[in-house]
Amino acid sequence: MLHHLRKYMYNTTKALPLEQLTRWGLHNATVVRNASTPELYEIAAMDPLSPDPETRQGSISSTGAMVAYSGRRTGRSPKDKRVVLDEQTEQEIWWGDVNIPIPKKSHNLLEQIALQFLNTRPRLFVVDGYAGWDPHSRLRIRVFCTRAYHALFMQNMLIKPTTEELKRDFSDDVDFHIFNAGPMSAPKLVEGVGSETCVSVNLTDKKMVILGTQYAGEMKKGVFGVTHYMLPKQGILTLHSSANEGVNGDVTLLFGLSGTGKTTLSADPKRKLIGDDEHGWSDLGIFNIEGGCYAKCVDLTYEKEPEIYNAVKFGAVLENVEFISKDSRQVDYHNISITENTRVSYPLDFIPGAKNPALGSHPQNILFLTCDAYGVLPPVSLLTPEQAMYHFISGYTAKVAGTEMGVKEPVATFSACFGEAFLPLHPTLYATMLADKMKQHGTKCWLINTGWSGGKYGVGKRMSLKNTRSIIDAIHSGELANGQFDNFEVFNLQIPKRATGVPDQILHPKNTWTNKAEFDRTLRNLGDKFKKNFQKYQNKASPEVINAGPKI
């Protein structure tokens, strides 16, 4: 059997001990583990899974990126995520719409179906990599999948082990397994399964099964959810944020729900990128959880986002994009006929000056990025520590089209900790940890509206990237913290009077609205939504934090 397996290995130095396959009942004859990028390109060129095999099969873009298609599901499927309810998780997990329980026996059945699928495909890809750049707390992750694009994606997104580390840390058991059988539908009749898609996590046995979705983001956010469960137990706060570092070593965290600007704003030529989406904050400082980035491509231009634009090269994976013309293989970033959620994944070092290792000191500034679809929140305001807690627990933003299935235009939402979809534990646990760490390290907190200005969605316009970037520059130079502030009604926020590079009148959002009475109404309505949303945290938050909310 061993001989049979080895014969088909692409690279025998990377062979996985047989026991690591047979323990799951895996016996696929062709196993490809941590393959080189060219190998994965060659295999992807033969991938028959694409919505239009004639034109899209195994494409390579004009700049050398692998082009792949995820099929029916082009965003995450939060309604189809399940968490195994067992003796350990019953009391621990924040059960509800985010963490929907599934019986263990159903999960086991899904796992068997996934394993059977993995056994019957032409190749089984194994990706071994770390989650977390801090060697003290990093997790060893193993992904089994059947599409070369998924393998390259996870090789980009996990932290690549050296050959020695692969041998030392990945020969025995690992900390978490993903069985990605995405091309195979989930059986709807199984108890706990809601549709033909199911992403089921067993936190006790540290396993995840994917059926009925090939959206690659499901794997990386799956790993994130697990770190959110395991790391806080070690006193490490997990953060849905990007991070970068200034020339003096000062670190900024940028929190935000999908589409609010974590990736775009953290790629800043004046600062070193630490990471674009997922971080941990330990007693030693902050660390990126990932080895790569997963940027949105919609309307990507060199002029607006040069670092990301240039990262679309050999080794990057483009997901669900269309070409300008079939023969040029030039990507049409404005074409959203497959989805608005077009993506590119690339290793961190594709961004010039990214930090390696991706670690940083305790943050000096925290930015809460909110994409306000009502257009009433100021482009920037300074929060008191209590307001910081209030806004962190609230997590107000708009979900933008595409990232989650079914979202077609911005929808105002409250997503606790700016990442509710990934929280296995109660939000106040993460909020308390954040408050303690901010207090300990004197971190300043700013609320930044990267959403609408001059009116709500449909009337006003999205805040210009140029203005948001100038505001962030003014935070980093110390200009805003040392300047003067006005009070912003209803929310009682401190709005800076001036920020270099930003027209004074846009700093107070009311100035940008033609109909002032409608502005006042919309602002009060939003305040009201905040209050209603916060009622569910009323009995867990302190009076000071509750009092830091809007006053109508």
Ligand SMILES: Nc1ncnc2c1ncn2[C@@H]1O[C@H](COP(=O)(O)OP(=O)(O)O)[C@@H](O)[C@H]1O
């Ligand atoms: N003022 C702004 N700030 C940040 N992003 C903006 C702004 N205006 C438009 N955008 C666009 O919004 C999207 C933000 O997406 P991204 O940075 O990937 O968010 P995240 O990483 O938080 O999911 C990008 O396509 C970006 O070009």
Ligand SMILES: C=C(OP(=O)(O)O)C(=O)O
């Ligand atoms: C990959 C995702 O995150 P983000 O949009 O924040 O990059 C996602 O939510 O599917």
